[in-house]
Amino acid sequence: MTGTTSGSRLHLPRYLREDASLRTPLRYPEYKSTGLRAPLRTPVDLPHRLTEVTGPVLGEDRVTAADADLTKRAGGEAQGQRIIVHGRVLDSDGRPVPDTLVEVWQANAGGRYRHVVDNWPAPLDPHFDGLGRVMTDDQGRYEFTTIKPGAYPWGNHHNAWRPAHIHFSLFGRAFTQRLVTQMYFPDDPLFFQDPIFNAIPEAARPLAISRFDYERTVPNWALAFQWDIVLRGADQTPFETEDDGDVA
Amino acid sequence: MTQPLTTPSATVGPYLAIGLTWDDGHLVVPEGTPGAIRIRGVVLDGNGEPIVDAMVETWQADPDGRFDHPDDPRGASAYPGFRGFGRAQTVGGGFEICTLKPGRVPDGEGGLQAPHIDVSVFARGLLDRVVTRIYFADEAEANAEDAVLRTLPDDAARQTLIATPTEDGYRFDVHLQGDRETVFFAV
Ligand SMILES: [Fe+3]
Numbered sequence: 001m002t003g004t005t006s007g008s009r010l011h012l013p014r015y016l017r018e019d020a021s022l023r024t025p026l027r028y029p030e031y032k033s034t035g036l037r038a039p040l041r042t043p044v045d046l047p048h049r050l051t052e053v054t055g056p057v058l059g060e061d062r063v064t065a066a067d068a069d070l071t072k073r074a075g076g077e078a079q080g081q082r083i084i085v086h087g088r089v090l091d092s093d094g095r096p097v098p099d100t101l102v103e104v105w106q107a108n109a110g111g112r113y114r115h116v117v118d119n120w121p122a123p124l125d126p127h128f129d130g131l132g133r134v135m136t137d138d139q140g141r142y143e144f145t146t147i148k149p150g151a152y153p154w155g156n157h158h159n160a161w162r163p164a165h166i167h168f169s170l171f172g173r174a175f176t177q178r179l180v181t182q183m184y185f186p187d188d189p190l191f192f193q194d195p196i197f198n199a200i201p202e203a204a205r206p207l208a209i210s211r212f213d214y215e216r217t218v219p220n221w222a223l224a225f226q227w228d229i230v231l232r233g234a235d236q237t238p239f240e241t242e243d244d245g246d247v248a
Numbered sequence: 249m250t251q252p253l254t255t256p257s258a259t260v261g262p263y264l265a266i267g268l269t270w271d272d273g274h275l276v277v278p279e280g281t282p283g284a285i286r287i288r289g290v291v292l293d294g295n296g297e298p299i300v301d302a303m304v305e306t307w308q309a310d311p312d313g314r315f316d317h318p319d320d321p322r323g324a325s326a327y328p329g330f331r332g333f334g335r336a337q338t339v340g341g342g343f344e345i346c347t348l349k350p351g352r353v354p355d356g357e358g359g360l361q362a363p364h365i366d367v368s369v370f371a372r373g374l375l376d377r378v379v380t381r382i383y384f385a386d387e388a389e390a391n392a393e394d395a396v397l398r399t400l401p402d403d404a405a406r407q408t409l410i411a412t413p414t415e416d417g418y419r420f421d422v423h424l425q426g427d428r429e430t431v432f433f434a435v
Contacts (some may be wrong), residue, residue: 006269011281011346012319012356013277017434017435018253018254019360022254022256023256023257023376024256024258024375024376025375026375026376026378027376028375029258031373031375033259033372033373034373034374034375035294035295035373036293036294036295036373036424036425036426037293037294037299037371037372037373037374037425038373038374038375038424039424039425039429039430039432040294040429041426041429041431041432041433041435043378043379043433044399044400044431044432044433044434045433045434046254046379046381046396046433046434046435047395048435049354049355049356050309050315050319050320050353050354050356051307051308051309051353051361051364052366052435053274053319054307054315054319054320054331054333055307055317055333056307057316057317057318057332058361062270079295084352092253092254095394103267103268104267105263105264105266105267105268111371112298113263113266114266115262115265115266117262117263117301118262118263130266130267131266131267138341139376144342163268165265167258167260167261167264167267168270169260169267173317173319174319175307175366175368175435176435178305178368178377179254179255180254180257180258180259180260180377181256181258182258182259182261196258196375199254200256200258200374204253204256205256207253207254207255207256208255208256208258229255230253230254230255231254231255232254233254247313
């Protein structure tokens with residue numbers, strides 16, 4: 001969708017605000033770190049103007065072909081269960097979001113992150129750094145190869161474990177569409193005690209869980225999971241454009 | 249119309265540096281660009297302690313008030329190397345971006361907004377990003393007629409969005425909580 005000018009008025013795409021009851025709330029006491037960090041005051045509605053309906057259009061120059069395969073780093077093969085993760089980036093009208101940057105990061109097969117403050121006693125893997133980047137294609141599709149991340153303990157509550165997950169960062173094409181989220185795996189037995197998963201309103205939780213995709217497994221090579229990501233959609237209200245011509 | 253189901257957000261967690269670090273992330277314009285300014289600040293928690301595992305992202309118009317984006321109907325930015333976008337982590341206690349001061353941007357209704365930068369803050373403990381805006385203390389006249397600033401309840405709220413001049417740019421602190429809690433926006 002492209003903006004148009006008419007006199008001094010700008011006709012801009014409008015991005016829908018989702019139902020607040022389906023959004024992850026900022027305040028969720030069971031997740032302890034929200035206590036001193038989640039703002040206490042009600043946010044002010046910001047009308048969507050030019051700054052909000054535009055956003056960084058980050059090009060291919062951020063991504064190399066090797067960034068889509070997290071299993072081959074530092075001249076060797078990562079340990080763990082090799083998986084393909086693929087899906088589409090869509091907006092909430094079902095339209096694909098093409099040519100948009102997808103950034104992912106994750107723990108290794110043992111649940112350890114390559115990060116200075118992660119010091120739980122699972123081994124680092126010299127051939128796994130946990131970072132991937134891909135661009136969606138013209139149909140909004142993305143795909144990367146990685147290993148299934150392990151679960152890991154953390155200090156939120158007694159015997160707390162994060163379910164296996166992959167962190168995702170997406171831009172869409174507008175500031176309003178920016179999304180950072182986490183992809184989970186089906187039937188994880190750790191969901192029940194995880195406040196980061198359970199902070200998601202129940203009706204929206206299925207959207208955070210990938211689907212095992214037998215069709216896309218590669219024989220003798222890799223399992224596969226499919227996960228579509230839905231960004232906020234633009235209003236379909238037609239704009240005044242010259243080619244609105246079906247009057248004949 | 250059926251309710252659009254969008255993928256729910258989640259926290260970036262403590263290890264965002266693995267996935268979201270760019271060496272040039274803070275360079276909205278390349279180093280040495282004529283007129284470049286630095287915007288520096290800290291992100292503070294409810295105890296007033298600086299958060300060292302947050303990330304600040306910025307999105308803004310160029311000095312002519314244009315966005316380098318196909319939905320800006322006025323055409324592309326005339327500032328070579330101007331990305332409009334910045335991202336900086338607070339690993340050392342604060343964040344810093346190198347940019348050009350934005351110009352005034354049309355409000356879509358025949359008026360102009362005051363120069364501003366849209367800001368997203370991500371951190372462990374934030375289950376979604378929080379969004380705010382940077383305005384500039386030396387734009388008093390434009391700020392006084394800015395529709396967004398005018399809708400805020402009082403001057404104390406407005407002050408939380410005003411960056412103050414420094415030797416080489418501006419200072420803008422984000423208070424996630426507290427007496428000086430920054431005004432955050434629902435977008
Ligand atoms: Fe994690």
